[in-house]
Amino acid sequence: MLRRRARREPGDDDPLDTAQERRVRAVLALGGVPQADLPDGVQQVRLRLLERAAKGYEAPRDVSAWAAVVASNLAMDWHRAKRRQERIGERLASLRQLEHPSGEDTSVLSLAVAQGLDELPDAQRQVLVLRFYADLPVRSIAEELGVPEGTVKSRLHTAVRALRVRLHEDEVV
Numbered sequence: 313m314l315r316r317r318a319r320r321e322p323g324d325d326d327p328l329d330t331a332q333e334r335r336v337r338a339v340l341a342l343g344g345v346p347q348a349d350l351p352d353g354v355q356q357v358r359l360r361l362l363e364r365a366a367k368g369y370e371a372p373r374d375v376s377a378w379a380a381v382v383a384s385n386l387a388m389d390w391h392r393a394k395r396r397q398e399r400i401g402e403r404l405a406s407l408r409q410l411e412h413p414s415g416e417d418t419s420v421l422s423l424a425v426a427q428g429l430d431e432l433p434d435a436q437r438q439v440l441v442l443r444f445y446a447d448l449p450v451r452s453i454a455e456e457l458g459v460p461e462g463t464v465k466s467r468l469h470t471a472v473r474a475l476r477v478r479l480h481e482d483e484v485v
Contacts, residue, residue: 327361328354332376335446336383342445343387343437344430353390357382380446381456387441388434421479428478436471439464 328336333354340353357379365371372378429437438457442448443464450468454461 326358327365327375328358328379332379335376336379339380339383339441339446340387342429342441343384343390345387345390349390353383353386356386374452377448377452377456380442380448381453384438384442384446388438391434424479425475428475431478432471432474436467436474439467440471440475443468 336354336357337350340350341347345353360382361372361375361379429440432440439453442453442456443450448456450461450464454464457464
C-alpha cells in the first residue's frame with residue numbers, strides 16, 4: 313500500500329511524512345517518553361532511517377511500521393536509561409492533547425491503563441503498544457522485532473490478561 317507524502321517544501325529530504333511523524337510521536341508517548349523528549353525521539357527515528365540509507369541498506373518495505381518499531385525500541389531504551397524518572401502524569405497530559413472532553417470515568421480508566429502499562433515487562437508493553445496503539449498487525453510486529461508471530465501473540469495474550477487483572481483489581485472495570 314502506497315501512502316502519499318504530505319506536502320513539503322522543495323529540497324526537503326525528510327524521510328518521514330506528517331502521518332508517520334504523528335505515529336512515531338504517539339508510540340513514543342505511549343511508551344512512556346515525556347512530552348519534552350518527543351521531538352528528540354522523532355529525530356532519532358529520522359536519523360536511523362537516514363543512516364540506513366547512507367549505509368546502502370534497502371529501504372524498509374513499510375516505513376511506517378519500521379518507524380513505529382524503532383520508536384518503540386527508543387521508548388524502551390529511555391526507560392532503561394532514565395529508570396522511569398517521569399511518571400504517569402506526563403503520559404496522560406500528552407494523551408489529552410486530543411482535545412476530547414473526558415469525564416471522570418474516562419480519566420480514571422486512562423490512569424489505570426497507564427499504570428497497568430507501566431507495570432508490564434518491556435517486551436509485553438512494546439507489543440501491546442505496537443498492536444493496539446500503533447495499530448500494526450501481528451505479522452508486521454513479528455517481522456520488525458525479528459521474533460516469530462507466535463511469540464508476539466503470546467506476549468500480547470499475557471499483557472492483555474495482566475492488564476485486565478489489574479483493571480479488575482482496581483475496580484475500574
